[in-house]
Amino acid sequence: MKRKIMALLMAAAMGASMVLSACSSGGETTQTTTAAAKETAAETKNTAGESKAEGETAGSGLLNETGYPIVNEPITLKVGVKAGSAALDGPWADYDWIKALQEQSGINFEFVEYADNEAVSLMFASRDYPDISFDVGNDKQIKEAAEGGDLYAIDEYMEQYAPNWYKYFQDNPRSKATVTSADGHIYSLPAVWDETKESGSSMRDVFVIATPWLDELGLEIPTTTNEFYEVLKAFKEHAGEGSIPENVIPLYIYGITNNVGGALDLINFFGVRVSSHRYCVTMDDNEKVEFNFANEDIKEPLKYIRKLVEEGLVPVECFTDSNDEYLAKIKSADNYVGACFSGVNRDDGATTVIGVLDSENGKKPMKRGIEAVVTRNRFTIYKNCEYPEAAVRLANLIAEPEWSIQGYFGMFDGHFMEKTSDGKFMRLGYPMDEQRKSSGVVTRVSLLCSKENVMNNLVFEEGSNWGEQMKEREIYDDYLIPGKNCYPNIMFSDKNASRISELYTDIKSCVDTTFADWMINGGIDEGWDAYIAQLKDYGLEEFLSLLQEERDSAMALVQ
Amino acid sequence: MRNKKMLLRIKKHWQLYLLLLPAVLYVAVFDYAPMYGLLGAFENFKPYLGYLRSEWVGFLHFERFFSTNAFAKIVPNTIKLSVYSLVAGFPIPIILALCLNYVPSVKFKKLVQNITYAPHFISVVVLVSMVNVFFGTNNGLINGIRDSLGMDRILFIGDPDIFRHLYVWSGVWQGMGWGSIIYISALSSVDPGLHESAIVDGASILQRIRYIDIPTIVPVIVTLLILDAGKVMSVGFDKVFLMQNSLNLSASEVIATYVYKRGLLNAEYGYSTAVGLFNSVINLILLITVNQISKKVSDIGIL
Structure with a gap:
């Protein structure tokens, strides 16, 4: 009798787990059944x-x-x-x-x-x-x-x-x-x-800072990376005083390479042209695809950010937070973020858009640009x-x-x-x-907001929040990476598309994990060669040459 | 001759077979019929051409998977994570069931049972948020306590070495109560007469567990172990993906998340099918091996 109960039990358990395991691989199977009727x-x-x-x-x-x-x-x-x-x-x-x-x-x-x-x-x-x-x-x-x-x-x-x-x-x-x-x-x-x-590109994020805090501390709006560093230090030292809260985050960056909220603009300030908008590549002035995440010049901005992280001016969870957490932090009504990069400035006066920072390394600061979307x-x-x-x-x-x-x-x-x-x-x-x-349909429907069609006729109500937002952004105009230096938004050919995505997955995760590790643990100089070797191993050269090929043939198609 | 016997048996016990029928149909329709989709693993599958006319590429997708740079990282990651889950997670429900079996107060037993299996009903998203809330660096509960005790804050969420512990033990916490149900019901079938005579003979609780309870539930334990061994390669996608970030990626990139990034986001059906098939074959081999070993050693098997 006991045996029988046991056997039944086992059968039940077995059946259940088989069904479950079948369900867990459901993705393809559903497609299969429908394809049968196809x-x-x-x-x-x-x-x-x-x-x-x-x-x-x-x-x-x-x-x-x-x-x-x-x-x-x-x-x-x-x-x-x-x-x-x-x-x-x-x-x-x-x-x-x-x-x-x-x-x-x-x-x-x-x-x-x-x-x-x-x-x-x-x-x-x-x-x-x-x-x-x-x-x-x-x-x-x-x-x-x-x-x-x-x-x-x-x-x-x-x-x-x-x-x-x-x-x-x-x-x-x-x-x-x-x-x-x-x-x-x-x-x-x-x-x-x-x-x-005119440069053929438009703005991505704005760079904002908590100006009420600057005023309280009697500080000027920073114009160089060194001044910015001093400002962040002051924010931290005066935590808990005036309107600066105890749990202040002097600078919040949402990872390094994130298109929204990341630290790419900070890297641009050092005159290094990087973008994560299209496969993390940009175009140099000779129409060649370049990947500046593997350029020695990026070490300087990375060391700068590392210094900020090391001294607690950038919190470590920047590198583990999700997008929701990023948004919650920069939009929090408690205002505990001193500076950040954001798609739009807040309209409650807690922050002001400030211009690019000069790194004083002799190179002109840049600001990320994107081509007509x-x-x-x-x-x-x-x-x-x-x-x-x-x-x-x-x-x-x-x-x-x-x-x-x-x-x-x-x-x-x-x-x-x-x-x-x-x-x-x-x-x-x-x-x-x-x-x-x-505007629920924004970007989900084929709206044609080109210059001739719409944008040249678009005006903003005098003094309105939206008008101010547009004006604030003008301080970046001279620094935007021009459209010709952006990798064009093209469809890849059949033969290269999956290879490119395959290489990109590895390369992007190598960049992300290495940079995050450097920010938390340091070792940029020591680890640089290994990082470059790893990228080579992951097929960086092939990746760039495929992107070049695709870009050239797409451009040839329209000329 | 045998077939005739079979028919006779079916005729005689037709009610039982009728009961079995829905399950057989279910498996046939949802598990066996879709299997021809596995063809996709060997094809450059295009929806408008279908399985029969899509270009046949042989083992190309498998070669692509094996030759990817990440292969050497994600396969060990997957195995480490699931073996750790198995080793840590498997015995705990058994121990819990044995403990509960000796609780004299029925009320208390029910209470503990309810509390331990309540977490099973929490969705993965919520569970991961809870992990983040407890283990966050600046606002997390644990780090808050550490800070007030004068200890350093630890970056739990971003540390690849800690990722596995967080993953496994949050899973154990969530699953142990639910997992213990089957053992509790198995234990209830133990003949009380055995316990009574053991008590008369002066056996301690530990001795009763050792000589009465465990031998009774061993078949259940072995069965579940064999089934779990057959799932080693398939670590659930959702939880890993949600817990993943660029700092712990070196430990948290597993086959499922990698295939998601590479294959599904780009609608590469053939590639994902190939990886899925690879996983299933390894799982099947493991399942059969463990089953054979178990048959040899304990004479218990499921096949």
Whole structure:
């Protein structure tokens, strides 16, 4: 009897753990099951492709070639989107912008929300597409869907139905290169946000310092790295006095190589050109790809940061914190961070944007720049769509100046935005934390905020928080790393893409772990040679030559 | 002849087979049917071509995995982490179950049981946040105590040597109560007559554990051990990934996190399938080996 109970128990335990172990490897298996049904789906797809011509005529009967609404009787498109977090963004259908867009275009949206990247993967693997999608799919997924003949080549419709995009790409060949796939077609439209200066690049983070503390201590705003060091020391020494709290963090950096909040700007101040925006590489003046994380010149700024860490001016958990912790610290109402790099300055007067610091090593300080932001894969039309012309016209409508800017900053309702009498778009001084509410679609839809289209007409309400923010940033203009020194945002060819990502994973983690270790334990000079040898071992040379090759061929494509 | 017997048996005990059917179906549909997706490990898989028409690349993905620089680091990391988890985590539920078995007060026993298995229901994200709150450098509880005692603050979260201890012991804390349930139920099947006569013979508690309880639950222990040995290569992804940072990466980069960074973020289905297959094969070999050893030594096995 006992034996029997035991046997049953064992069987139960065994079964349970087998099921569990099967579940834990679920990722691929789900894809597999759906792919099973896919063979048949492919057949239907093919026939659908052949009958495309009929579909087109059926669609164009409804289409108004110009003017609005786009279609002469309402149609419904299934729109694939990534689900936003409800608390932050709210459901897609609730945005005023989306509602107004449906009204003007005469096209109703039926949103298909994908909970996460896995859901998106599954959609592509099973080829169960919506009609159009915003911000769904990465380069590889879009490319493979295009290879499979599942996407409309938008460029073929562009001249006739999307003149805004057609003109933009004509005028901006570099942007065209970033969205054109290897076969010369454009399968997905990007979101464009171009606030570049004359140098061809725009700002990344601002450098902020707690000016009330400086005032209390009777200190000037630092202009050199040495003065900055003295200021940080003063913050620490006077912890607990005046408005400087006991637990003060004199300088908070979010790791070294993080694009947002990291210490890259601090390295730039020493005249070393680094960026982590595109594969951690930059371009030198001879159009050669360079990797300054392996340049001896970076030792000086690293030693400087190490000194700050060693003396407790930068807390060690900077190197272990998560993004949430970084944001919580720099945005905390208790203001215990003395200086940091941040995407936006706070609007409560606790900090002020300050300029670059001179390292006094004879080199001109730099500040990270980024090229016009062209974010791919924001508007894709799938072969399911019976009305490709209408969809392209919808993309064109979104790219109209008014629609693009309202998608970014909020509607022309007198609270978020206003249209001035001379036809400019004025951003009003609404509180910063309302930003998400006003502009939930930002960067997730193919908004065309290029210079000619939008940015040249954008003004800020006099004296408003947003206007001040823009003005503050001007102190960096002379120091920005120019656009030609940024690695372009391009799609990699099939043969190199996975090799590049493979090499990059190793190289990036080598840089991150080594730098973090140096910051905590020191030993930069002693460890330098081993670090370089390790990078070589990880294939740094191959990595750079592949990036060079990809860059050259992408540039050749547009010239 | 045998088949006929089998059919007869099924006919005779059809209710039992009916009970078994859902489980068999489940395994067939969700565990066996998807297995042809393993083909992806040998292909340059493209969704629009499917498994049958995607380009066949043989062992390319495996070669890529074995030749990566990180291979020499992530495989030992994975094994160290899971073997440590197994060695530390396996005996503790057994000891807990044996202790609870001798608690005379039923109320107290239930209370302890509830308290010890409550952490099982905490999600990994919360657990990792708790670890961070307790062991943080400047604001952490432990370092606060150390500081007020005049000791140095320690960078627990960023130290690769400490990472494994944090990972394993937080796991033990979370899992021991839940893990002990099966042993407690096994212990309840011990014939009370044995204990009574042992008491009459003057056996101490330790002797009763040694000669009555443990021999009874040995089959359960061995079974679970064999199953756990079959999971050595698959360290759970979530918790490691959440606890990872650039300082402890040298200890915390395991196969699952590496494949995530390399393969899944870039939608490299073939590559991730190949690594998954590699893991499963090693696990299977381990499982069979441990099972064979156990059969030889104790005559208990699951296969």
